[in-house]
Amino acid sequence: MEWWLVLAVIFASLIVLLAVGVPVAFAFLIVNIAGAAILQGGAGGFQQLIHSIFGSVTSFSLLPIPLFVLMGEILWQTNIAARALSALDKLLGRVPGRLSLLTVLSGTIFAALSGSTIANTAMLGSLLLPDLKKRGYADDLSMGAIMASGALAMLIPPSALAVIFAVIAKISIGKVLIALIAPGLLLAAIYALYIIWRAMRDPTAAPAYQVTPATFREQMVGLLLYVAPLSFIVFMVIGVMFLGVATPTEAAAFGCIGSIGLATAYRDLTWVRFRDSIEGTLRISAMMLAIMACAIGFSQLLAYSGGSRGLLDYVLSFDASPVVFFILMQLILLVLGCFMEQIAIMLITLPIFMPIVKAMGIDPIWFAVVCLINMEVALLTPPFGLLLFVMKGAAPRVKMHEVYLAAAPFVLIDILVIGLLIAFPGVATVFAGLVR
Amino acid sequence: MEVLYRALDRLEDALAFAAAAMIVFTVVFVPIDVGSRYFFGAPITWVYEVTEYILLMVPCLGMAWLARRDGHVVIDVLTSRLDERRRRRLERAVALFVALSCAFVAWWGGVVTLESFKAGAIIENVLQTPQWIVYVAIPLGFGLSALEFARKGLRP
Secondary structure, three states: OOHHHHHHHHHHHHHHHHHOOOOHHHHHHHHHHHHHHHHOOOHHHHHHHHHHHHHHHOOHHHOHHHHHHHHHHHHHHOOHHHHHHHHHHHHOOOOOOHHHHHHHHHHHHHHOOOOOHHHHHHHHHHHHHHHHHHOOOOHHHHHHHHHHHHHHHHOOOOOHHHHHHHHHHOOOHHHHHHHOHHHHHHHHHHHHHHHHHHHHHOHHHOOOOOOOOOOHHHHHHHHHHHHHHHHHHHHHHHHHHHOOOOOHHHHHHHHHHHHHHHHHHOOOOOHHHHHHHHHHHHHHHHHHHHHHHHHHHHHHHHHHOOHHHHHHHHHHOOOOOHHHHHHHHHHHHHHHHOOOOHHHHHHHHHHHHHHHHHHOOOOHHHHHHHHHHHHHHHOOOOOOOHHHHHHHHHOOOOOHHHHHHHHHHHHHHHHHHHHHHHHOHHHHHOOHHHOO | OHHHHHHHHHHHHHHHHHHHHHHHHHHHHHHHHHHHHHHHOOOOHHHHHHHHHHHHHHHHHHHHHHHHOOOOOOOOOOHHHOOHHHHHHHHHHHHHHHHHHHHHHHHHHHHHHHHHHHHOOEOOOOOOOEHHHHHOHHHHHHHHHHHHHHHHHHOO
């Protein structure tokens, strides 16, 4: 059979399975079973499939997935975030769009403590949305700012999805995580600039309000007690990786110990909250790992069928510039992002994309960073962006199209930053080069 | 049937609890291992290995429990547009199909595990763990998931 026909059959059956509502993990599993039956001739192929389930997840480098999620769960279950937020509130002076800026600022900090976009967004929503609404902020400056800053948890390490990306793409997990810091902060800065610009141009969109000035003493106490200790956890994760003291997996374990330790120090971690954090962690990480276990065989299937090789040769025969392909691949991801969830997108596209990236001499870390920002956009694009629904859940009386519109300016900013990173790859790789 | 369903619930909960305990294990022992290596130059050699097995145990043991709570990601772009009655019918058919595929994997997982047991295969690493002890999570997890999806499919 021709390679393109094999490829078409494999992708078509996968898409049909996903479309009729087969859970992502099992859709990949079924395609792999069929592949083993047809291409690897029955019994031997099925035994191979079992070994590939074992081999695909028993890797120390995957451990950050549950650990990063646990960090987010602990932050979400305890009052660490609420306290830090009120301390930051006292520190921030009279600025245009004050509450929205507070949202971005705290969202960015929480992103460095949490690997879960859902938890981050839900948390920001419950902490800040009531106040934003009460003070009459426009939708994009309230809901939009919450969703955009919540989504930063996917980029700024700890980030479970970045780990999954690196594992599927077979590139350095540590380098991808470190590389994501600069673009993550850049995004946050541009969000802040947008908010200030918007609030200055249209003061009714972010009505100024009387801030009771906090005394210097209050500010310092808040800063030292509730904000500074967070930097300790950030150091435990990012710092030790940067210094080369620990691998990403070990850094993740330190981060968990840091979060649990801090929550205990605040006398915040009750038994019930601990149990709920662990249960939430099990739910999300078993879901992610089940997909990994069932789906890694998929890229082997593509390789075995000759499909990925055939497509690679075909693509290379075009002799176009790597940038053209880079942009083309990003466009494909952007479109898929409107309809699918991220892990599935990565599993489908990366076995095809990574050989192209390699053959064209594109820096894989640069590619990974741009792809991950692109996947972040997928959280915010209608009709099915995950965070849009998290937001809708936090604000039940708002109409869905209002949520869509609220996210729109931030989606544009994200796409702008993607363009920027394509034009200046240095921004994406500045930190990765420094890692030991 | 009710009794069987309740037994299934219990079993799923027990395995999920085991998976949760294993996550806690990694949080406790990985830093101890790193600390011991850096400060005393004495890594706890088996932590690394056990952690890798845990990464297979967590999804396998949690799989059926997760299925009961609809925790597996589904892309419902199209199915959410169907009317209630048709959607339910499709969901049930899909659940039965998934149950079959899980049963299939459980069967072959059982075959591989049994052969490994008979051959006395071990995983060449620090602990020299018998392979079947780790592999058995696959038939166990997928077997229970098959039952759970079958229940979803047969539910009136």
